[in-house]
Amino acid sequence: MKGDLTEGFQRGTVSFARRDDRLRPRLQRTWDAHHEMWVLDVPRVQASMSVAPGYLLDAGRDFGRVAPLVVEIGSGTGDAVIQGAQARPGTNFLAVEVYRPGLAATVAKIVRHDLSNVRLVQADAVQVLRHMLGRGSAAEIWVFFADPWHKNRHHKRRLVNSGFADLAASRLAQGGTLRLATDWADYARQMRDVLAACGSLTNPHGSDLTPCGPAESTVADMQSGFAPRFEGRVMTRFEHKALEVGRTVYDLELRRA
Numbered sequence: 327m328k329g330d331l332t333e334g335f336q337r338g339t340v341s342f343a344r345r346d347d348r349l350r351p352r353l354q355r356t357w358d359a360h361h362e363m364w365v366l367d368v369p370r371v372q373a374s375m376s377v378a379p380g381y382l383l384d385a386g387r388d389f390g391r392v393a394p395l396v397v398e399i400g401s402g403t404g405d406a407v408i409q410g411a412q413a414r415p416g417t418n419f420l421a422v423e424v425y426r427p428g429l430a431a432t433v434a435k436i437v438r439h440d441l442s443n444v445r446l447v448q449a450d451a452v453q454v455l456r457h458m459l460g461r462g463s464a465a466e467i468w469v470f471f472a473d474p475w476h477k478n479r480h481h482k483r484r485l486v487n488s489g490f491a492d493l494a495a496s497r498l499a500q501g502g503t504l505r506l507a508t509d510w511a512d513y514a515r516q517m518r519d520v521l522a523a524c525g526s527l528t529n530p531h532g533s534d535l536t537p538c539g540p541a542e543s544t545v546a547d548m549q550s551g552f553a554p555r556f557e558g559r560v561m562t563r564f565e566h567k568a569l570e571v572g573r574t575v576y577d578l579e580l581r582r583a
């Protein structure tokens with residue numbers, strides 16, 4: 327697995343880094359016992375994080391029921407998706423993550439909380455959006471604390487760009503919501519601006535300033551377009567760390583027009 331994370335994506339640029347995929351013994355046991363139940367067995371082409379074109383999520387087959395769908399991209403260890411699934415039992419949640427230890431931690435939480443409305447997929451989110459999700463199939467898409475790739479030469483690896491905006495918008499149902507959060511001001515600005523340029527998304531917070539964190543870290547340009555903190559967004563390790571070192575956290579909320 328480790329060797330071919332990026333291999334095959336037409337030598338293209340992906341937003342994730344190669345990381346150690348090994349599991350600690352306890353997580354390995356959880357994974358072995360439960361992953362087949364919760365992690366979708368996705369057909370691949372070329373690379374281990376790909377999704378074969380033509381493979382479409384089927385709510386009846388994959389969740390055992392048809393219900394509104396929330397997709398979390400880069401779900402990490404699953405804190406947000408688990409909280410969402412607990413709070414909204416009538417909604418299906420799909421967690422998309424490339425990092426197996428994160429997926430295993432999420433599986434452990436599904437089992438601990440006895441949830442039935444979460445499924446996981448280990449794949450590149452762009453591939454999942456492009457091939458697995460039908461047009462207009464998601465009620466919400468969440469992207470919380472996407473890797474910032476903060477060096478200039480790495481900006482091209484950022485997940486949220488204009489191509490992503492169009493793709494995500496096309497997978498949202500009419501009136502569906504795209505929610506994002508980041509603690510990197512320049513990535514927040516990039517997200518806000520590429521999403522504003524996407525013709526099929528509207529920003530209901532065009533002139534609000536409601537980032538949470540110290541006011542002195544905001545600048546004039548950062549005074550519009552951001553949303554209040556999404557109350558369904560649980561405080562994760564990433565947000566804790568960001569607030570501890572005095573960074574501002576920016577939320578964005580866009581609607582499919």
Ligand SMILES: C[S@@+](CC[C@H](N)C(=O)[O-])C[C@H]1O[C@@H](n2cnc3c(N)ncnc32)[C@H](O)[C@@H]1O
Nearest residue numbers: 341342400401402423424425450451470471562
């Ligand atoms: C900084 S972490 C944030 C995790 C989580 N959202 C949180 O707030 O705690 C970003 C996560 O996105 C995942 N990721 C990055 N690019 C991805 C992609 N293209 N597809 C799926 N997951 C991706 C990484 O593996 C990582 O776990």
